Amino acid sequence: MGITDMQEAFYYRECAAAHENSPLGLHYAMFLPTINKQATPEQKKKWLPLAENYKMIGTYAQTELGHGTFIRGLETTATYDPKTKEFILDSPTLTSKKYWPGCLGKTSNHCVVMAQLYTQGKSHGPHMFMVQIRSMEDHSVLPGIEVGVIGNKFGYGTNDNGFLSFDKLRIPRENMLMRYSQVGRIPRENMLMRYSQVSRIPRENMLMRYSQVHEDGTYVKPQNAKLAYGSMVLIRSSIVSDAARGLAQACVISIRYSAVRRQTEAYPGGEEPQILDYQTQQYRLFPLLASAYSLQLAGKYVFNTYLEVNDQIEKGNLESMPELHALSAGLKAFSTYEASAGIEVCRICCGGHGYSQASGLPKIYVDVVPGCTYEGENTVMMLQTARYLMKCYSRAKQGQKLPGFVQYIGQNLNKKSCMSEEVALGCLVMAYEHRAARLVEAAAMRMQSLIQGGKKQHEAWNGSSVQLFWAAKAHCHLFCVKNFVDAIQAKSLSSKTVTVMKSVCQLYGVHGILENLGEFMQDGFFSGEQVGYLQRKMLALFENIRPNAVALVDAFDYPDMVLGSCLGRYDGQVYQALYDYAKSAPMNQTEIHSTYYKHLKPLINPETTSDAMQFAKL
Numbered sequence: 001m002g003i004t005d006m007q008e009a010f011y012y013r014e015c016a017a018a019h020e021n022s023p024l025g026l027h028y029a030m031f032l033p034t035i036n037k038q039a040t041p042e043q044k045k046k047w048l049p050l051a052e053n054y055k056m057i058g059t060y061a062q063t064e065l066g067h068g069t070f071i072r073g074l075e076t077t078a079t080y081d082p083k084t085k086e087f088i089l090d091s092p093t094l095t096s097k098k099y100w101p102g103c104l105g106k107t108s109n110h111c112v113v114m115a116q117l118y119t120q121g122k123s124h125g126p127h128m129f130m131v132q133i134r135s136m137e138d139h140s141v142l143p144g145i146e147v148g149v150i151g152n153k154f155g156y157g158t159n160d161n162g163f164l165s166f167d168k169l170r171i172p173r174e175n176m177l178m179r180y181s182q183v184g185r186i187p188r189e190n191m192l193m194r195y196s197q198v199s200r201i202p203r204e205n206m207l208m209r210y211s212q213v214h215e216d217g218t219y220v221k222p223q224n225a226k227l228a229y230g231s232m233v234l235i236r237s238s239i240v241s242d243a244a245r246g247l248a249q250a251c252v253i254s255i256r257y258s259a260v261r262r263q264t265e266a267y268p269g270g271e272e273p274q275i276l277d278y279q280t281q282q283y284r285l286f287p288l289l290a291s292a293y294s295l296q297l298a299g300k301y302v303f304n305t306y307l308e309v310n311d312q313i314e315k316g317n318l319e320s321m322p323e324l325h326a327l328s329a330g331l332k333a334f335s336t337y338e339a340s341a342g343i344e345v346c347r348i349c350c351g352g353h354g355y356s357q358a359s360g361l362p363k364i365y366v367d368v369v370p371g372c373t374y375e376g377e378n379t380v381m382m383l384q385t386a387r388y389l390m391k392c393y394s395r396a397k398q399g400q401k402l403p404g405f406v407q408y409i410g411q412n413l414n415k416k417s418c419m420s421e422e423v424a425l426g427c428l429v430m431a432y433e434h435r436a437a438r439l440v441e442a443a444a445m446r447m448q449s450l451i452q453g454g455k456k457q458h459e460a461w462n463g464s465s466v467q468l469f470w471a472a473k474a475h476c477h478l479f480c481v482k483n484f485v486d487a488i489q490a491k492s493l494s495s496k497t498v499t500v501m502k503s504v505c506q507l508y509g510v511h512g513i514l515e516n517l518g519e520f521m522q523d524g525f526f527s528g529e530q531v532g533y534l535q536r537k538m539l540a541l542f543e544n545i546r547p548n549a550v551a552l553v554d555a556f557d558y559p560d561m562v563l564g565s566c567l568g569r570y571d572g573q574v575y576q577a578l579y580d581y582a583k584s585a586p587m588n589q590t591e592i593h594s595t596y597y598k599h600l601k602p603l604i605n606p607e608t609t610s611d612a613m614q615f616a617k618l
């Protein structure tokens with residue numbers, strides 16, 4: 001199709017079988033990007049053409065039965081043997097077996113394996129290795145490898161998530177993804193030159209350095225060990241848009257259906273209103289619509305930031321890695337929580353028909369909800385963001401300037417809210433900044449007091465982790481509100497569009513405050529009177545948004561084929577579609593189902609049932 005943007009291509013492919021999770025998904029999303037970013041030029045030259053042409057089909061095998069979150073705890077080993085210039089891959093324990101990687105069980109013939117590197121008797125932590133697991137001739141499993149699927153899951157039925165173990169499998173030294181770490185003897189200066197002189201030496205020189213690696217087993221450390229986690233950062237940065245997409249699609253279905261569905265005469269003999277006219281329906285759906293817009297904008301921002309930081313990393317500047325990690329980890333968690341909870345609300349808002357697969361909603365839900373777990377469990381990811389916020393807090397206290405999106409940290413907390421009946425966007429942002437700044441400070445104070453009370457650092461961290469979680473969540477929420485406000489103010493939209501989008505943005509901010517009121521009121525930042533302004537504004541915004549609600553979901557522009565929903569059809573022919581869906585059910589293809597003869601007839605008509613059947617009944 002000539003689509004050159006990788007992310008766009010990924011979404012395009014997804015549309016071919018929407019929410020089915022392609023058995024090649026990991027190949028596109030993680031295997032190819034890992035080769036692109038973590039392999040040396042020689043390795044890329046060898047593997048990329050094969051992978052791009054589907055000769056090599058691969059996945060990313062990191063998680064094990066015993067460990068997912070704690071990467072340093074992985075047990076698969078890769079021990080270098082300088083005599084044969086090979087690595088020996090081994091799964092020494094039950095818990096070391098790879099477990100969960102997508103597309104692994106039956107589809108892939110290769111995978112990138114994360115294993116503990118051992119060379120010259122020393123352990124060097126987790127590193128990546130390219131491992132062939134199946135024959136490229138007949139797809140048979142290669143010796144030294146055990147691979148299979150892990151069985152049924154909550155969803156992801158079309159994806160062969162698998163297990164994998166190695167029995168002292170030997171792979172060539174060249175199969176370690178050595179872009180950043182190398183086994184061999186090269187002068188340390190060369191490694192640093194890669195980054196500091198990259199613009200001053202001919203590119204060919206740089207490539208040569210990779211082929212100068214000696215083979216005696218000497219290990220050269222990367223500039224930053226977390227460079228090896230780059231593929232996870234890429235996907236976390238992409239998941240935000242993915243979660244937004246799921247929530248937006250659920251909103252399309254639920255809001256369109258709510259405009260078609262009529263229920264309960266408003267007064268005796270009166271017309272039954274469209275259910276979208278019920279204020280309680282608007283209360284549940286319109287904030288989700290606002291969230292979908294907000295998360296889409298946040299997704300764009302974080303992915304662009306990923307591209308920018310990645311560009312800097314390519315040039316040897318790793319300064320922004322911690323910010324990107326904190327932003328992508330936090331927003332991945334925030335967006336997948338919001339989207340998963342929101343999709344379920346959309347389903348409930350469709351009443352009984354929402355529970356049918358015909359609504360399309362169950363498929364969207366099971367597609368989005370594992371985003372709370374994969375690429376880093378959400379609580380763990382929020383705590384990574386909190387870790388960064390704590391560092392920022394102590395830097396702010398030392399008078400250091402902080403990067404843009406954390407500049408609010410350490411601000412004066414004695415300010416009062418400027419909120420008035422009008423509910424200005426600036427006052428909304430100020431409120432979110434205040435809440436996040438206060439929660440960051442409260443978590444830091446808690447840590448400090450536990451440490452002063454004699455707790456060790458890790459005990460104090462655990463003893464403060466609920467407050468750290470609150471702080472990180474408030475930070476991500478602030479980011480989404482501020483980014484939404486900035487997007488409306490910066491974009492050259494028509495004045496009519498700005499008017500509508502301003503209402504959507506205001507609703508996002510107002511609803512978020514009302515749902516988390518305690519955090520905004522605990523220190524008296526808002527008065528009771530100001531909360532009244534917000535409540536009235538929220539109800540006024542529902543009326544404001546109602547005439548545009550269907551247009552606002554149409555604007556997401558998802559074709560019916562992608563929505564896969566009888567309820568969310570563009571033409572509104574919901575009832576005919578539901579009836580056709582029922583008629584096409586396999587059980588309706590015969591008048592009498594086979595189970596009648598096997599189970600029901602012996603009960604209903606025992607006298608005409610065969611002896612064998614009678615016996616079975618006894």
Ligand SMILES: CCCCCCCC/C=C\CCCCCCC/C=C/C(=O)SCCNC(=O)CCNC(=O)[C@H](O)C(C)(C)COP(=O)(O)OP(=O)(O)OC[C@H]1O[C@@H](n2cnc3c(N)ncnc32)[C@H](O)[C@@H]1OP(=O)(O)O
Pocket residue numbers: 006007010025026028029033060062063068069070071072102226229230232233235238239242321322325373374375376377380384387388
């Ligand atoms: C262009 C191509 C586009 C492709 C399009 C794709 C579109 C995709 C759209 C949607 C996707 C849908 C399909 C996706 C399918 C997904 C399949 C799932 C795959 C997987 O799940 S793979 C396995 C993922 N596993 C994890 O995420 C594990 C989580 N755990 C960790 O990341 C870490 O272990 C940790 C962060 C929890 C802790 O790290 P560790 O123990 O090693 O280190 P610490 O001592 O705690 O921390 C040290 C230090 O490092 C910092 N740190 C950690 N990680 C990073 C990082 N990535 N970058 C920078 N810094 C990092 C950490 O904060 C500490 O810092 P300080 O010491 O505090 O300074």
Ligand SMILES: Cc1cc2nc3c(=O)[nH]c(=O)nc-3n(C[C@H](O)[C@H](O)[C@H](O)COP(=O)(O)OP(=O)(O)OC[C@H]3O[C@@H](n4cnc5c(N)ncnc54)[C@H](O)[C@@H]3O)c2cc1C
Pocket residue numbers: 026059060061062063066067068069070099100101102156161370373374375376377378379380383
């Ligand atoms: C659909 C799906 C697809 C996947 N695809 C892949 C894949 O392609 N490749 C791959 O390698 N992996 C894959 N995974 C695995 C996934 O990356 C891990 O499951 C995920 O990283 C979470 O790790 P875990 O299972 O070890 O959870 P655990 O860490 O065991 O989490 C269990 C609970 O413990 C808590 N917890 C753990 N550590 C801490 C901590 N330090 N502080 C506070 N709380 C903590 C968590 O918050 C959570 O509540 C996939 C998983 C799923 C569900």
